[in-house]
Amino acid sequence: MWRYHFQTALKSLRRNPWLTSIVIATIGLGIGVCMTTLTVYYLSSRDPIPAKSDRIVAVRLHNWPVGESPTGGDDPPFELTYRDAQGLVEQGFAKHQAAGYNTDLVIHPEDEKQRPYLTEGRLTTPEFFPMFDVDFAYGAPWTKEQERDRRMVAVLSSEANDKIFGGENSVGRQVRADDSSFTVVGVLKPWKPLPRFYDVNAGAWEETEEVFIPLSLSPVLEARKGDGNTSCFAEADGDTWQAFLDSECVWVQFWAELTSPADLDQYQSMVEGYVASQRDLGRFPRTENVVLVQDVMTYLRDFGVVDDDARVLLGLAFLFLAVCLVNVVGLLLDKFLLNPGELAVRRALGARRKTLLAQRLVEVAILGLGGAALGLAFALAGLQLLRTMNVEEEVSHLDPKLMLVAVGLSVGSALLAGLYPAWRGSRIPPARYLRT
Amino acid sequence: MLEMQSVSKIYRTHLVETHAVRDLTLTVEDGEFVAVSGPSGSGKTTFLNIAGLLEAFEEGSYRLDGVDVSGIDDDTASRIRNEKIGFIFQSFNLIPDLDVFDNVDVPLRYRGLGARERRERITATLERVGLASRANHYPSQLSGGQQQRVAIARALAGDPRILLADEPTGNLDSLMARQVLDLIQDINEAGTTVIMVTHDPELARRAHRTIHVLDGRVTNLDAWVAREAMVAQAADS
Incomplete structure (x- = not known):
């Protein structure tokens, strides 16, 4: 019919x-x-990461004086100070944690016929890769020891490896970025989370960075932040890069992966413990609304990606x-x-x-x-x-x-x-x- | 076959109430050919619509083929129409964008018959009405007489127990009218009960009997004519 x-x-x-x-x-x-x-x-x-978005969390800490906030409201900033980001990585409260920021790099391809080009790189810690389920075509992330020892190592994106090494296995080869030379330890498979949730401040719809290097190299390389805001409520204690790294300016992203979403409260308590320890150093003048731990989608909503x-x-x-x-x-x-x-x-x-x-x-x-x-x-x-x-x-x-x-x-x-x-x-x- | 007892049908608007059929009692036997005559507006078509379960009625009772159809629901009425009743209209009422084959196919589709059985029935009825060669023609490509024969084929394809014809020759010239009437008579002689509304006394004479409807009632025509003559005489004197 x-x-x-x-x-x-x-x-x-x-x-x-x-x-x-x-x-x-x-x-x-x-x-x-x-x-x-x-x-x-x-x-x-x-x-952008449906398998884990409920247990990957961004940590927001309100280190600003009472009545002031870079968010416009009274919520903690979306990013952390370099010292807090490093501090939380060292504490290792979660299954995985990674801090990082993006920077501009000039790549000098091996082939001299190719001209140097400007691209985005990311300084981060090695757990960035397993936490965000980033697959490797060749090699692996750098180790915690390499991170600690500030080794000149790099992970290349698939696109960068195609451009610089014609897509070959480049592990062990050198790549020149700015004035430094890095040993390639890994090459990613194509990876492009949308939105680029781990650094929406630098642009939610930007390309994934091409070169990833250890965050611990920041003081050595004096690698400035590329895109995105840096918010400060006071001048740094001096003009040096190290003074900026030690300042209360917020500009570094920090993410952690919990074993399960149910661990969020416990994790928040641990972070509050870290904040309490920092108060002993005369930081974190606020007593309320200091720690905000948000899963991926809540963070993106709060940030106003949509x-x-x-x-x-x-x-x-x-x-x-x-x-x-x-x-x-x-x-x-x-x-x-x-x-x-x-x-x-x-x-x-x-x-x-x-x-x-x-x-x-x-x-x-x-x-x-x-x-x-x-x-x-x-x-x-x-x-x-x-x-x-x-x-x-x-x-x-x-x-x-x-x-x-x-x-x-x-x-x-x-x-x-x-x-x-x-x-x-x-x-x-x-x-x-x-x-x- | 058809048994109506004191059937009444009233059309109501907010201003006026019209008794289209009033206390109508009628019995039609199985295999009969009954002509229904009467002036325009007398209620002939309303009677035929009620007989064909196209309209409900307010009062009385109606048995069709031994089944009480008073107050039946719409689905049951549709099923009975599809299985037991064939309709022939003055204006043919063919569907213009269906060819002859598909027009005849319509009631068979609603009966849920298989493709093969439908094809066999359609072919047989088109042959019976002499239009087998026109199966792929559209109504607009046919003469009025041919269109009416398609409508008859459509009514017959479902093998109905009763055929209701409303002025079936009203739009045809006399030659075509005779052919169509011959066909209806053949159908009746093959055992199908026929009720035909007509104005034409010559056509009515082909029926086994004629009933006259006047003001919604079945009327004894002779008595009515005598009464009308008396009224006219009284008026003259």
């Missing part, structure tokens, strides 16, 4: 090609606008879809009640109301599929337009999962809009509309 409904629906749609086109265009427009904003919202707010405007826009887009659907209801009422004679004949010949209802809903579902196809085309155009307006490509491309959502949303919306007209059509009194 469904096949018959399908054939009947196609005939009915062909009977009024203009009306059919207008209905499809209306649904398509609503879906297109919705999918454009939904795509940006979805890609902006997706979980800002409120995006939510408002999403709401407006769905409102627009609703307006389109109201129009579709009117158009479908016209369409289904335009030719009651055929319905009356079918009823006279034995069609039940629910049979006609099903037939009309199949027709509406086909309209929904048409609307989905057109809506996806509109969405592609809309996303293209956003890219010309400097919206990041990472959050403005059509995701395959969202394409399925578009089809479901379109067919679902069409069915919702078509339910009442189809129901009305199925309930026409046959005797009134039979031509005698």
Whole structure:
């Protein structure tokens, strides 16, 4: 029977090609606008590390004086001082922990024909890699001993290894960055978490850094922070790099991996213990709201990776879809009640109301599929337009999962809009509309 | 086959109440060919709609093929229409974007018959009405007489117990009308009960009997004519 409904629906749609086109265009427009904003919202707010995001936590410590905060409110800053980040790594309260920041590096490729190029690097601690499930193509992270001993070692991203060594196994080879030479100990497989959650301050949609080197080298290399904010409430005690590292300026990210999300309270207590020990040194003047431990998604939400405007826009887009659907209801009422004679004949010949209802809903579902196809085309155009307006490509491309959502949303919306007209059509009194 | 007892149907608006059928009592035997005549607005079509379960009625009782169909639900009415009743309308009521084959197929689809059985039935009924060669034609490509024969094929394909025809020759010229009427008569002679609404006394004469509907009631025509004559005479004098 469904096949018959399908054939009947196609005939009915062909009977009024203009009306059919207008209905499809209306649904398509609503879906297109919705999918454009939904795509940006979805890609902006997706979980970058779903297997672990509930047990990987960012630590925020409020070392600022009472009444002051770089966040605008009274919450602790999103980043730590270098000394606290290093201090928490040394404490090792969690299963894994890593501190780090990004820096600008000039890479000098081995091949002298290639010109040096500027790229981003990251100073971090070795547990960064296992904590964030970063896979290695060759080699492994540097060891804790190498970190402690400030060895000149590096891990290259897959892209950097392709550029510098043509994709070969470069473990053991030297790579020159700025004025230093590093021994390659590992090469990553392609890795690009989106958003780049571990350093949203430097840009949530930026590329993954190309070169990773030990954080302990920071005092030696005097590697300045590349992108992102550095917030200070007081001048450093001197002009040297070491003075800056010892200052109360916040600029280093710190992440920890707990064994289970249930360990969060216990971990928070340990961090509070660390803060208490620092108070003995005359730091951390506040007594309340000093320690905030947040899982990945909470941290990203708090940071505003997806800002409120995006939510408002999403709401407006769905409102627009609703307006389109109201129009579709009117158009479908016209369409289904335009030719009651055929319905009356079918009823006279034995069609039940629910049979006609099903037939009309199949027709509406086909309209929904048409609307989905057109809506996806509109969405592609809309996303293209956003890219010309400097919206990041990472959050403005059509995701395959969202394409399925578009089809479901379109067919679902069409069915919702078509339910009442189809129901009305199925309930026409046959005797009134039979031509005698 | 059909047994109506004191059936009444009233159309109501907020201003007026119209008795389309009033206290109508009628029995039609299995295999009978009954013509229903009466002036326009007398309630003939409403009677046929009630007989065909296309309209409900307020009062009375109605048994069709031994089954009490008074107050049945819509699904049951649809099933009975599909299995037991064939309709022929003055305006044919074919679906314009279905070809002849698919038009005849419509009631069989709703009965849920398999493809093979449907094809066999459609082919047989189209041959019976002389339109086997036109199976792929659309209604607009056929003459009025041919369209009406398609409608008859559609009514017959389901092998109905009763055929309800509302002015089946009203839109046809006399030659085509005769052909269609011959076909209806053949169908009746093959055992199908036929109730045919008609204005035309010549067509009505083909039926086994004629009933006259006036003001929604089955009326004894002779008595009515005599009474009308008396009224006219009284008015003249």
